[in-house]
Amino acid sequence: MDNHLGFYLTNDSNETIELPVNPTEIMIKRESDDKSETVIKLGEVNLLGEDKLQDISIESSLPIDPKAVNYISALELLDSAQDYIDWIESARKLKKPIRLVISTTKVSLKSTISSFEYGMKNGYDGEYTYTLSLKEFRPFEAKKIGVKQQPVQTVEERPSPPSKVGMGSIVIVNGQLHRDSQGNGLGQTEQNATRKISLVAPGALYPYHVATLDGGSRGWVKESDVRSA
Template structure:
């Protein structure tokens, strides 16, 4: 037997929950950005442009009790939370100004508490920004919260470092996008130096000077940094 599950996660799956009640419908908006022009002695023409970012709207409830239609288990990472816990978690994610990940997954019976990325089938799995979140207490209920959540597909972008080889060929260093939040501090380990740390955390060893300046490290101490030293990261 197969069912469908809706999951929201943040910071590379470090925080995740499954919607306890599946929405009756999942509205997905795919549209283009074409423009029409009128040409003298010819008429109207349409210039096709790149498609706009996918938009998703979800409407459901955060239940205050275990109704028969509640899909999440009593225990585990996808357990049923109190309604305001879901609200506060989404509000916290919005305040970080970081993308979340929306997953719409086909699940076999018994898979409710598993990582949705390991499920049998995927319909949607994409990074998204929270564009709008509205909620209200349901009158006459025992504390259920009705909510509407509007999401828009998020495209990772960044300035890529460019290197020129001996033949004058320009090469761009491709970096894999990630929705994981960068750490604000880094604790030095055996074998570490600022160049290695900049390469690991910032993706470019040449940025070690940024870490050096941020932590007020003089050039004379670059080779004497102790293991366990906590560095502030940009």
């Protein structure tokens, strides 16, 4: 049925179930990791961040005997509410992502089960009520970055005076990033990274906010950590 609205869960073994009763509502939370920063003579600015992981919350019911009630929405059923509970609990304990698909919509989300809460209300009326909370799964792979050894200088060279840099300057950054211009929130360490100065906080401990050349926020660094590219 092309127009059938169903809520499907598929586990790591490619086993799929359809939730027996469609929830009356489903909440999908999307937000960005934006940060506010105060810049001298400018005031508060908003630094746009990357997308955070999506959260989805599903609230519905599991009839004790799904085949004995007339308000079922699923096309195929498991034998009992306990079968659904066991399936979801098994997927949660495996600590592997599952996929939620809502037919007739564009929702197809690879996620982890962050919590599963169920019980009986109204003095046990033949069904469980439950809340299933899912969080988007975003695969990543950690890579070890080696530090290249610098050759030993055999001839002492007189350093060139640093070029003046400021707002909009393209610079080479060698140093640790911070969340704000006072040095709070330690971030990653840049090594010979080509960046652009996007904000300046004169007199601050870490006066330069640097970004990627296409505008992606990186963090605040010391004056001594930057040189003109």
